[in-house]
Structures are given as structure tokens and as C-alpha cells.
Amino acid sequence: MHPAAVDGDRTEEFPVAEKPKRRLGRLALMIALPLALVVGGALYWLSLQGKVSTDNAYVQQDKVSISSEVGGKIVEVAVKDGQTVNQGDLLFRIDPEPFRLQVQQADAQIASAQANVTALQNSSALSGADISAAREDIGFAQAALNRQQALWNRGFTTKADLEAAQHAVAEARERLRAAEARQAEASAKLATGAQVPGENPQVASGRAQRAVAELNLARTEVRAPVSGRVAQADRLQRGQQIIQGVPVLTLVATKSTYVEANFKETDLADMRVGQPAEMTFDAYPDIVVKGHVASIGAGTGSEFSVLPAQNATGNWVKVTQRVPVRIAIDEAPPREMIAGLSTDVTVFTDGRKH
Incomplete structure (x- = not known):
């Protein structure tokens, strides 16, 4: 309540200044908000030090195209699509x-x-x-x-x-x-x-x-050169005439799994072979797999493309290039890896095991 003065039948109120506590609260808020932004930015910047990341990465597995060294009619198909085979197992047989x-x-x-x-x-x-x-x-x-x-x-x-x-x-x-x-x-x-x-x-x-x-x-008996999973076997049919040297199925070598990560060229300054890395997968978001940098590409992706860029033009625009980096997997993943899975890769350039 405001204090009042009594003059006959009329009562008059006088304004009172704001409470000191409200002024201090506003001042504290004005100071704390920018300070929190500064501290948060500093912490975020510190969290990015000593590591580089990219989501332009994919699971890779060696793929062997299987073809017959002789031509003839297929008389037996011993595998189906997605089947796991061992080295030396019969895939299909040609009329002998x-x-x-x-x-x-x-x-x-x-x-x-x-x-x-x-x-x-x-x-x-x-x-x-x-x-x-x-x-x-x-x-x-x-x-x-x-x-x-x-x-x-x-x-x-x-x-x-x-x-x-x-x-x-x-x-x-x-x-x-x-x-x-x-x-x-x-x-x-x-x-x-x-x-x-x-x-x-x-x-x-x-x-x-x-x-x-x-x-x-x-050679009429075509056998698996490596262990792996059969893909594209639906093209094999009994009675089909096969042509020498033409691929008829693909064998994915599951034991040769690795990740190919495409890092920006600006991320390579502190990256070295052997540095530890962590990988997560869009298909398995709860899985974190540890690995290390196995090799750094000898050229950018555009350098080895079928149609390399011609930069000697008047309308040239500088584009940050990406370099393929091979990440070896150090531990057996708890889930089966599939070639082509999207992956997020973080390389710890400070060398520490996280």
C-alpha cells in the first residue's frame, strides 16, 4: 500500500519508488544471459578441439564379381541371394x-x-x-x-x-x-x-x-574365391546359357568391412594414420564402434572422378574438396554390417582414446 495524507474529507496517495530487489533481479538477468551465451559458446568450442567429424561416410566391403571362365549351359545353382558361403563352396555348375x-x-x-x-x-x-x-x-x-x-x-x-x-x-x-x-x-x-x-x-x-x-x-564348377554373402544371384537360372567372362553374381566379402569417410580438406591438417576414431550408424543408432585411421586418400574425390573438374575457366568458384579416409574397425560390431550403410565418423586428432 502507498502511504496517504488525510486532509478533511479528502485522502491523497503519494507514489513510492520501486523495490530494490526488482531492480537487482533485472540487472542480474541482463548480466547472466550474455555470460551464459559466452560460457556455452566457449564450452562448445572446447568440445570441438582435438577431433574432426563427418557424416559423409559409408560402410564398405570388398565385392567380387563372379563370372565363368568357360561358356555353356547352367545345370545346377547351389546358392541363393543373401546366402553366406565359405571359400571353395560350389556356387553353380555348367554342363560338363x-x-x-x-x-x-x-x-x-x-x-x-x-x-x-x-x-x-x-x-x-x-x-x-x-x-x-x-x-x-x-x-x-x-x-x-x-x-x-x-x-x-x-x-x-x-x-x-x-x-x-x-x-x-x-x-x-x-x-x-x-x-x-x-x-x-x-x-x-x-x-x-x-x-x-x-x-x-x-x-x-x-x-x-x-x-x-x-x-x-x-572350370565348369564355379566356386567361391572368398568367404562372404551372395548378392544378385537371382540372375542365375538353370538352363540359362552363360557367356564366358560376363559377371553373373556378386560375392560380398563380409570379413573385409571398413568405413570410407570423406573429410573436408580443411579437416586434414592434424589428421594422421593410426589416430583413434569412433563410428555410429544411422541403421543402428545405439551402437558405437571404435576404429582408427588406416589410410588417407592419395587424391580428392573429384580428382578420380570420371569427368574431373576443369578449373581453368573464367567462372571458376572455389569449392571445399573432400578427401576419402579409410577407417579400420578395431572391434567386431554387435550387429551385422551391410555395405553402403550411412555412418558418422569422429577422428580424435589429439590421439587420445575416448
């Missing part, structure tokens, strides 16, 4: 019958080459019988020629008989040269080269063709 026939054909070629070798080894050309016979013919023809020459000198023979004897000697000598040539040819066919010493080249060629046929036969 054409390749078995190729093995049999190679066996026939080897047998034919071996028969030819045996025939050459037992041939008269190689044994020298033809050469011996030719030499005997030369001796006989030469003796006949000598008799005709003596008779010619005494005038008891004709010139025709003498020339016939001379012709017989020449023919015998030609047969000797032909026999020697056949022997040399047979020896050459049985000779072995420096690349396959001790084995006939035709036999070696047949064995090489058989090895190729056996390899192609073994």
Missing part, C-alpha cells in the same frame, strides 16, 4: 559333357601321336635297310658297268648296253640318296626339342591339349 568330350578327343590325339612314333621307330627308313639295299644295288650296277666297259674297249658290246649300265649305276646312287633322305626325315620326326626334351613334339602337343581340356572341365 562338352568338355569331357574334349578330354577324350585329346586322349585320341595323344594315342595317334604315340602310334606314329612307334611306326617311325620301326620303319625301314629309320632302320637303314633301304640304305643297305641301295648300296648293294650300286655295287651290282657298278660291276655290270665295269664288265660293259671292258667289253666296249675290246669291241664286243654295243654303245646302248654300255649306256644302260651307266644309267643303272646312276639310278642306284639316286636310290641311295633317297634312302638317306628318308632316314634323315624319320629321325627328324622322332627328334625332341629344347622346350620338351625327351618327348616327341606331337605327343607333347596332345598332352598340352588334354591339360587345357581338363582345366576347362574343372
